[in-house]
Amino acid sequence: MQPRSMPFLPVPDNRCSMYFHALIPFKPINSKSRLSCVLDQTEREAFACMMLEDVIEAVLKSKCAATILSTHPFEHETALVAVRTEPLNEAINWALAQCHSPVLIIMSDIPLVTGDALQRLIGTEKDMAIVPGRGGGTNAIFLKKPRRFRADFYGASFLDHMRIAEECGFSVEVVDSFRISTDVDEKEDLVEVLLHGRGRSREYLERLGFSLSIEKGRVGVKRNAHE
């Protein structure tokens, strides 16, 4: 039986040349509730997995070891999984406390992310690089000294993380990326996936019958009822 949580972060295989962890918090059960208007629970959970796959693909291209911090038991072929039942910030801070090399914290619902976009974060010359999400959130943080930092997601977390960085004495680069800033929570966000996605999330939406719809000059999405 799979444990409900783990006392230590999984350790990447010694043979791999990856030198730091990407921490990806993930909720596999009843995820993405604000998409209930267009996707049922099974579809929402599958879509959340597709977005996670797109994020993991970008992470692996960046030579990070992907570690999923999952709220529930979850298995993955290429990523390590730590099942953590505590709230999001506590789960991330539990992981940060164990990290002795640079760490990328990245959300699982930013399917437009690419290896090139991540390269701009992890190539920073500052102590920390951060990408805000739309609406005051934080979609990715790269930390060279992760044990000194603490995560404070929810609310205006971008401002909170900037304040915490200052308290830590970190120099900070704010990376200007539409691809990383775009998190997918609501029906309108599916437009961005259909327009700019290149991976599995877009494929999955198209398989479900989603396409762009243009009405009165505004771009939205529609779902073909027959599929």
Place this chain on the structure above:
Amino acid sequence: MQPRSMPFLPVPDNRCSMYFHALIPFKPINSKSRLSCVLDQTEREAFACMMLEDVIEAVLKSKCAATILSTHPFEHETALVAVRTEPLNEAINWALAQCHSPVLIIMSDIPLVTGDALQRLIGTEKDMAIVPGRGGGTNAIFLKKPRRFRADFYGASFLDHMRIAEECGFSVEVVDSFRISTDVDEKEDLVEVLLHGRGRSREYLERLGFSLSIEKGRVGVKRNAHE
């Protein structure tokens, strides 16, 4: 009396070292109607001018000559003004036809834009660089051969512009910028100005009494009724 339109694009001063035009379409009258819920007409027009100022500042930092394509008579200290009464695409295409050097087409409602962000466009090695707006639009296009291109704004203009570039045989770079992708049309967009703005648009909103408000973990804006 100022003419209602001009047969030729204004020519930058010979003494300046700027070697190409930035075309900035602008509507000074009854602009930004989707902000009517929080700003009256005078305030919306003033806010549109502040956003234009932020865009012009970024443009001038990039060594472009800023040319405003204004729907109505308008005066500006540092930018050239061409009053054009035809619709947006026709006005831009009128200007493109006269351009013999590279051109930047940039929207006037993207106040987060910075000189650094523009540098990533105008430094492209491709024939054209483009930045999508959220929701399928286009917020900036840099063209090395402007006379061969034609603008097609409104609707899913990002896809239209990519298609037109292909018809022109242009190589294209899509530049990944949150700052340029963020156009300000609705109340929710003011959050981004208050959080990430560094110029006059943010100052103006703060002077009107706007500040961030956080309710149930979501970040919005509120306006102080006493100011």
